[in-house]
Amino acid sequence: MLDKKGNIELKDVSKVYPNGVVGLKDVNLTIGHGEFVMIVGLSGSGKSTLLRAINRLHDVTEGAILIDGQDIMKASGDKLHKIRRSAAMIFQNYNLVKTSSVYRNVMSGRVGYYPAWQAAFGLFKKEDQEMAAANLARVNLLDKYYVKARDLSGGQQQRVGIARALMQKPSVILADEPVSGLDPKTTKVVMNDLKKLNEEDGMTIILNVHSIGLALKYASRIVGLKNGQIIYDKPITEVDKRDFKEIYREAGDDRATADDETEEDK
Numbered sequence: 613m614l615d616k617k618g619n620i621e622l623k624d625v626s627k628v629y630p631n632g633v634v635g636l637k638d639v640n641l642t643i644g645h646g647e648f649v650m651i652v653g654l655s656g657s658g659k660s661t662l663l664r665a666i667n668r669l670h671d672v673t674e675g676a677i678l679i680d681g682q683d684i685m686k687a688s689g690d691k692l693h694k695i696r697r698s699a700a701m702i703f704q705n706y707n708l709v710k711t712s713s714v715y716r717n718v719m720s721g722r723v724g725y726y727p728a729w730q731a732a733f734g735l736f737k738k739e740d741q742e743m744a745a746a747n748l749a750r751v752n753l754l755d756k757y758y759v760k761a762r763d764l765s766g767g768q769q770q771r772v773g774i775a776r777a778l779m780q781k782p783s784v785i786l787a788d789e790p791v792s793g794l795d796p797k798t799t800k801v802v803m804n805d806l807k808k809l810n811e812e813d814g815m816t817i818i819l820n821v822h823s824i825g826l827a828l829k830y831a832s833r834i835v836g837l838k839n840g841q842i843i844y845d846k847p848i849t850e851v852d853k854r855d856f857k858e859i860y861r862e863a864g865d866d867r868a869t870a871d872d873e874t875e876e877d878k
């Protein structure tokens with residue numbers, strides 16, 4: 613048994629979609645407790661496929677995926693449920709119920725702990741209600757408790773997504789392009805929330821980004837994908853900005869030559 617939670621191991625993982633497209637190819641990757649890993653790569657390189665595989669939002673074709681030593685690919689029923697809970701997902705489009713209150717959206721991160729009828733009637737334990745309030749406070753949104761999700765800005769909605777993820781008491785957060793579409797100032801707020809969870813709670817964060825600037829600013833390690841394969845994997849201390857050319861330029865993407873010093877880096 614590992615002392616510190618939030619360890620991920622992918623062994624020879626490949627995924628071929630039903631239409632024959634290769635999403636991942638022979639991926640071997642070990643991520644330890646408390647790392648902040650940014651996955652970078654061109655559009656279509658397999659970043660989302662990788663994140664979704666980790667908490668089995670979809671199955672892979674080959675290989676093993678271990679979360680704290682437990683193979684999520686082999687698990688079913690309650691065991692699968694438990695492993696999944698330990699790796700919470702944050703989505704690009706927030707995935708909130710727009711017509712529900714912020715509180716109900718956050719509580720939905722806890723419904724897996726209740727029988728369906730109880731959740732449907734909103735009969736949540738006092739301690740879980742308190743946890744929802746505490747998690748909203750962590751992302752500075754306690755004052756939005758009763759507000760409908762549709763009345764929040766994009767950044768606020770994403771922070772509700774983070775508070776909802778925290779209801780699972782995860783040891784890993786998987787964030788699929790959580791800041792795309794947000795302005796630089798809001799991006800910084802969301803990224804700093806994630807950084808806080810990483811530094812204060814030791815959560816492992818694995819995040820897909822398109823911004824090299826963000827990767828350089830927040831990551832403890834950068835993993836590059838191309839055509840479903842890992843072509844780059846370095847701790848931030850060894851990363852040279854010019855390395856990104858390897859990941860981006862071959863495909864003619866001008867991100868390799870652009871300075872990519874976005875507002876959020878300043």
Ligand SMILES: Nc1ncnc2c1ncn2[C@@H]1O[C@H](COP(=O)(O)OP(=O)(O)OP(=O)(O)O)[C@@H](O)[C@H]1O
Binds near residue numbers: 631634659
């Ligand atoms: N449901 C699917 N069915 C078939 N092919 C898919 C499916 N989802 C993704 N793919 C393909 O798998 C490859 C990897 O896609 P993926 O979405 O993981 O890339 P990505 O790096 O996350 O891209 P982006 O940065 O644009 O989100 C692409 O060729 C894509 O077209």
